[in-house]
Amino acid sequence: MSKNVLVLAEVKDGNLRQVTYEAIHAAKIISQGGEVTAAFLGTDGDKYAKNLAEYGADRVVVVKNEALNQYTTDAYRQALFS
Amino acid sequence: MYVVTSRNVSLLKRIHVDRGWLPRFFMNHYSLEERPGSMHDRAISYFEKFQEMGETSMNIVVLLKRTFDTEEKINIANNRISEEGVKFIINPYDEYALEEAIKIRDEFGGEVTVISFGPNEAEKEIRTALAMGADKGILINSEGVASDEAAISHILAAVIKDRGFDLILGGNVSVDTGAGQVASRVAELLDIPQVMTITKLTIEGNKAVAERDVEGDVEVIETTLPALFTAQQGLNEPRYPSLPGIMKAKKKPLEFVNVSELNLDQAQAKAKTEVVELHLPPAKKAGRILNGDKAEQVKQLVQLLRTEAKVI
Numbered sequence: 001m002s003k004n005v006l007v008l009a010e011v012k013d014g015n016l017r018q019v020t021y022e023a024i025h026a027a028k029i030i031s032q033g034g035e036v037t038a039a040f041l042g043t044d045g046d047k048y049a050k051n052l053a054e055y056g057a058d059r060v061v062v063v064k065n066e067a068l069n070q071y072t073t074d075a076y077r078q079a080l081f082s
Numbered sequence: 083m084y085v086v087t088s089r090n091v092s093l094l095k096r097i098h099v100d101r102g103w104l105p106r107f108f109m110n111h112y113s114l115e116e117r118p119g120s121m122h123d124r125a126i127s128y129f130e131k132f133q134e135m136g137e138t139s140m141n142i143v144v145l146l147k148r149t150f151d152t153e154e155k156i157n158i159a160n161n162r163i164s165e166e167g168v169k170f171i172i173n174p175y176d177e178y179a180l181e182e183a184i185k186i187r188d189e190f191g192g193e194v195t196v197i198s199f200g201p202n203e204a205e206k207e208i209r210t211a212l213a214m215g216a217d218k219g220i221l222i223n224s225e226g227v228a229s230d231e232a233a234i235s236h237i238l239a240a241v242i243k244d245r246g247f248d249l250i251l252g253g254n255v256s257v258d259t260g261a262g263q264v265a266s267r268v269a270e271l272l273d274i275p276q277v278m279t280i281t282k283l284t285i286e287g288n289k290a291v292a293e294r295d296v297e298g299d300v301e302v303i304e305t306t307l308p309a310l311f312t313a314q315q316g317l318n319e320p321r322y323p324s325l326p327g328i329m330k331a332k333k334k335p336l337e338f339v340n341v342s343e344l345n346l347d348q349a350q351a352k353a354k355t356e357v358v359e360l361h362l363p364p365a366k367k368a369g370r371i372l373n374g375d376k377a378e379q380v381k382q383l384v385q386l387l388r389t390e391a392k393v394i
Contacts, residue, residue: 073276
């Protein structure tokens with residue numbers, strides 16, 4: 001059964017973290033033909049969108065808001081669930 | 083130390099003000115200049131002052147899990163981790179949370195309640211927590227309850243909601259399953275702020291300032307209370323239970339709760355995940371040392387990369 005999978009991209013020191021690429025790969029396996037979406041939260045999103053797609057995300061969603069540049073549980077939860 | 087709560091302040095007020103004298107405790111804490119007026123007025127003003135203190139007293143909840151001793155060897159039998167002959171402990175990160183709770187209680191007054199979802203045997207770990215200084219314990223019986231992190235969070239949140247709290251502390255992760263989800267989920271279910279992996283906590287009125295460890299960096303976060311915090315190593319040095327503490331712990335209240343008694347939305351509280359398979363990491367294969375002179379070794383290596391490792 002195919003599944004749509006969401007991957008939350010993480011950045012450290014201006015680069016996408018290795019674990020994000022690993023997560024995309026794992027999502028590919030789990031999705032079994034479903035859609036893998038990578039989400040990036042923060043104003044820098046455009047910089048990373050291409051890489052996320054290259055590493056296998058079928059769709060990249062960038063949420064640009066300054067409040068998301070710094071991780072907080074509340075803001076991230078709101079961004080992901082709304 | 084004498085802990086002043088709203089309840090015993092009003093009790094003291096009744097006894098001592100009526101009799102027109104001040105308890106030594108209050109006398110000791112104020113200089114003469116701070117005591118204008120008649121003895122009676124003074125008594126009233128001191129009691130009011132302490133009543134305010136009583137109101138800042140903290141109702142603290144500690145989430146505690148009974149876990150495998152980190153020194154134990156893990157054996158798997160019938161797709162489960164065998165618990166035979168294994169020593170159990172308080173999850174070490176929960177111990178930091180407990181220590182912090184006791185320290186805050188000692189500073190501000192109030193009460194530390196330890197809540198655990200676990201088997202009957204977890205009474206031992208709760209008693210240890212009570213011996214360290216917690217005031218009371220609640221053990222939610224996990225036997226026969228299909229549970230994962232989502233389910234456990236719903237159960238814990240239901241128990242906490244019924245009892246009220248100012249502050250919740252837990253470990254940032256448990257050393258057995260290592261999911262690190264429960265505390266976070268509990269905060270979401272109770273709709274309160276959460277700060278994870280803290281290494282320092284300062285309470286000022288209804289505000290708290292926490293330093294959290296972010297993979298080596300330090301983040302300083304301010305939040306209002308009530309809030310939930312999870313402890314990282316370095317927050318403090320947990321005390322050992324004292325002998326009098328151990329004796330007292332036997333008499334401290336421990337409440338046993340069954341999941342069926344809780345006000346729970348059963349559909350929500352159902353486990354959402356299932357462990358399909360459990361296995362140990364593959365054993366590391368022994369290395370092989372090639373012999374012969376350098377040229378010979380290179381030849382052998384290339385050969386092996388082709389035929390055995392099949393990487394070239």
